[in-house]
Amino acid sequence: MSVPDKSGHFGEFGGKYVPETLMSVLEELETTFTKARKDKKFKDEFAYYLKEYAGRPTNLYLAKRLTSQFKNLKIYLKREDLLHTGAHKINNTLGQIILAKRMGKKRIIAETGAGQHGVATATAAALFGLQCEIYMGAEDINRQSLNVFRMKLMGAKVIPVTSGSKTLKDAMNEAIRDWVTNVRNTFYIIGSVAGPHPYPLMVREFQSVIGREARRQFRAKEKRLPSYLVACVGGGSNAMGLFHAFFNDTQVKIIGVEAAGHGLQSGEHSAAICAGQTGVLHGSKSQLLQTSEGQVKIAHSIAAGLDYPGVGPEHSYYKKIGRADYVGVTDKEAIIGLKLLSQTEGIIPALETSHAIGYLSRLDSKAKKNSTVIVCLSGRGDKDVNTMKELI
Amino acid sequence: MQNRIDKKFAELKKKGQKAFIAFVTAGDPDLETTVDLVRGFEKAGVDIVELGVPFSDPLADGPIIQAASQRALSNGTTIPKIFAAVRAIRQFSEIPLALMTYYNPVFHYGESNFVKDAKAAGVDGIIVPDLPPEEAKTLIAMSRKSDFATVFFLSPTTTDRRIKKIVNASTGFIYYVSLTGVTGTQQGLPKDIIERIKKVKRATNMPICVGFGVSTAQDVQLISRVADGVIVGSAIINEIQKHKDSAALTPLIVKFVQQLSSNLKE
Numbered sequence: 001m002s003v004p005d006k007s008g009h010f011g012e013f014g015g016k017y018v019p020e021t022l023m024s025v026l027e028e029l030e031t032t033f034t035k036a037r038k039d040k041k042f043k044d045e046f047a048y049y050l051k052e053y054a055g056r057p058t059n060l061y062l063a064k065r066l067t068s069q070f071k072n073l074k075i076y077l078k079r080e081d082l083l084h085t086g087a088h089k090i091n092n093t094l095g096q097i098i099l100a101k102r103m104g105k106k107r108i109i110a111e112t113g114a115g116q117h118g119v120a121t122a123t124a125a126a127l128f129g130l131q132c133e134i135y136m137g138a139e140d141i142n143r144q145s146l147n148v149f150r151m152k153l154m155g156a157k158v159i160p161v162t163s164g165s166k167t168l169k170d171a172m173n174e175a176i177r178d179w180v181t182n183v184r185n186t187f188y189i190i191g192s193v194a195g196p197h198p199y200p201l202m203v204r205e206f207q208s209v210i211g212r213e214a215r216r217q218f219r220a221k222e223k224r225l226p227s228y229l230v231a232c233v234g235g236g237s238n239a240m241g242l243f244h245a246f247f248n249d250t251q252v253k254i255i256g257v258e259a260a261g262h263g264l265q266s267g268e269h270s271a272a273i274c275a276g277q278t279g280v281l282h283g284s285k286s287q288l289l290q291t292s293e294g295q296v297k298i299a300h301s302i303a304a305g306l307d308y309p310g311v312g313p314e315h316s317y318y319k320k321i322g323r324a325d326y327v328g329v330t331d332k333e334a335i336i337g338l339k340l341l342s343q344t345e346g347i348i349p350a351l352e353t354s355h356a357i358g359y360l361s362r363l364d365s366k367a368k369k370n371s372t373v374i375v376c377l378s379g380r381g382d383k384d385v386n387t388m389k390e391l392i
Numbered sequence: 393m394q395n396r397i398d399k400k401f402a403e404l405k406k407k408g409q410k411a412f413i414a415f416v417t418a419g420d421p422d423l424e425t426t427v428d429l430v431r432g433f434e435k436a437g438v439d440i441v442e443l444g445v446p447f448s449d450p451l452a453d454g455p456i457i458q459a460a461s462q463r464a465l466s467n468g469t470t471i472p473k474i475f476a477a478v479r480a481i482r483q484f485s486e487i488p489l490a491l492m493t494y495y496n497p498v499f500h501y502g503e504s505n506f507v508k509d510a511k512a513a514g515v516d517g518i519i520v521p522d523l524p525p526e527e528a529k530t531l532i533a534m535s536r537k538s539d540f541a542t543v544f545f546l547s548p549t550t551t552d553r554r555i556k557k558i559v560n561a562s563t564g565f566i567y568y569v570s571l572t573g574v575t576g577t578q579q580g581l582p583k584d585i586i587e588r589i590k591k592v593k594r595a596t597n598m599p600i601c602v603g604f605g606v607s608t609a610q611d612v613q614l615i616s617r618v619a620d621g622v623i624v625g626s627a628i629i630n631e632i633q634k635h636k637d638s639a640a641l642t643p644l645i646v647k648f649v650q651q652l653s654s655n656l657k658e
């Protein structure tokens with residue numbers, strides 16, 4: 001059975017929990033997307049920009065010196081960090097902006113946490129000559145000032161969000177409020193496999209190029225399938241992008257790494273699957289950090305891109321059906337991962353991605369001898385150097 | 393007993409009057425004031441009260457109601473406490489009460505228990521802005537069992553095909569959102585508002601009440617020419633915010649509401 005079903009549900013998760021004003025535009029988007037994904041012209045245009053502009057395919061790199069640090073793991077890195085703008089986010093924004101153009105929308109909005117999705121959206125908007133406004137939490141504007149500058153340089157307007165936790169969750173609230181208001185001329189580029197249907201499906205489709213390439217590349221190099229896939233999960237788009245092509249390869253174990261912040265017991269984390277309950281936020285049903293009263297809890301992570309109390313509905317579904325395991329990696333473990341990869345391979349990963357690296361020592365201790373793993377190296381760390389300087 | 397909302401619209405129809413619906417966030421600035429406000433509203437001629445159940449992430453609301461929700465949450469307002477306040481209101485009043493809340497608090501409480509407990513406390517219906525009929529099957533089924541009204545929304549972007557679906561899912565009344573936007577916007581009512589309401593009226597006999605962006609006595613008068621009711625929220629909350637530290641908060645708000653609704657009661 002393939003998910004989502006026609007109404008956008010992944011088992012009990014997903015769906016469309018939005019104000020009535022948005023229902024018609026979601027239907028219109030679904031129709032446009034369904035037509036486009038079968039349309040050769042759309043597929044060719046998307047493939048053209050992924051290759052010529054973003055720099056696909058990305059390498060599947062055998063990290064020899066990193067591998068030498070472990071007993072049982074042979075580690076390949078899927079180098080999404082080498083894409084234009086420095087992270088996997090550009091795959092999705094290029095896909096969505098071509099759809100926006102097809103729908104005749106002149107104005108683009110997006111939310112951003114770490115700023116990677118904001119930068120990727122501003123980039124695509126500049127490339128296609130569309131007006132662009134990015135909602136970003138005031139807290140995140142402080143910790144990701146380089147990305148803010150990049151967005152502005154490309155002509156986007158960055159709107160600080162001062163409500164609530166002043167991070168990604170609140171940026172998404174504001175983006176949705178803007179969308180409800182300007183629905184007729186505005187296209188909302190959601191940055192993760194989250195939000196109302198058809199976004200989780202659409203973003204997965206645009207990101208699934210990661211897994212399709214990785215699967216082909218790995219088989220060419222190793223003549224088999226990997227033992228493990230590991231990726232960090234905030235909303236979960238780089239992870240779903242890697243996992244999707246391996247869904248039916250049940251011998252491949254899939255692990256999503258959530259941000260455990262100060263520790264799962266501390267209550268200060270962003271681990272919606274490890275420590276949340278089923279709930280509804282930002283248009284879909286999924287696992288959610290919430291109080292006993294059903295109020296959304298404020299998440300915590302050192303990585304702005306993971307600092308979100310929810311998670312994409314398909315990840316909740318993977319967990320429910322047992323297709324993937326989800327684990328928590330703390331701020332501290334992520335920093336250890338960041339240093340390890342920087343010093344063994346000369347690759348500085350983003351703080352988000354560092355969570356996936358930070359999990360490898362735990363995976364190594366339980367893996368069988370000669371296990372292979374693909375880690376999605378979702379983004380590079382340039383944007384985080386200010387934060388890193390304070391931490392390291 | 394017939395649902396108080398249905399009974400109210402039947403009465404108004406007989407008198408040839410339109411409904412004035414006042415929204416307040418329960419627990420803003422505290423639940424005692426909420427109870428007092430409802431008492432005052434009834435005397436001032438308010439026909440139905442919408443009680444907002446505060447939610448941390450009210451994405452259909454503008455800054456005014458967001459701030460009210462935040463005030464209510466930070467003083468410890470919870471669903472059980474709101475039900476207790478409704479029971480207190482029912483000691484002295486039979487005014488129809490509908491709860492307006494986002495879906496997550498209801499889902500987390502458990503839809504079946506929520507409807508049961510709300511009904512038992514004396515609530516007459518529920519309005520959930522982030523729950524379209526497509527996702528509301530459980531809530532609708534539970535509500536039908538106990539004659540609890542489920543009010544759904546129509547908006548300027550609703551397609552003709554969806555109108556029927558929404559009409560079928562709604563009981564009590566239908567909430568027509570006057571404009572594309574969040575609550576409390578100052579952009580003014582759309583020019584074609586009367587035409588749009590007329591179109592919706594042709595599709596159903598159910599009462600149509602209009603909200604979002606209705607803030608002055610003139611707006612109320614204009615809309616009541618064609619709609620069955622007018623909903624005012626942010627304009628009232630704005631007054632509460634202004635006077636929240638005044639000893640005369642309740643009389644000031646009641647007077648404000650009386651001025652807004654007076655055109656309907658002549």
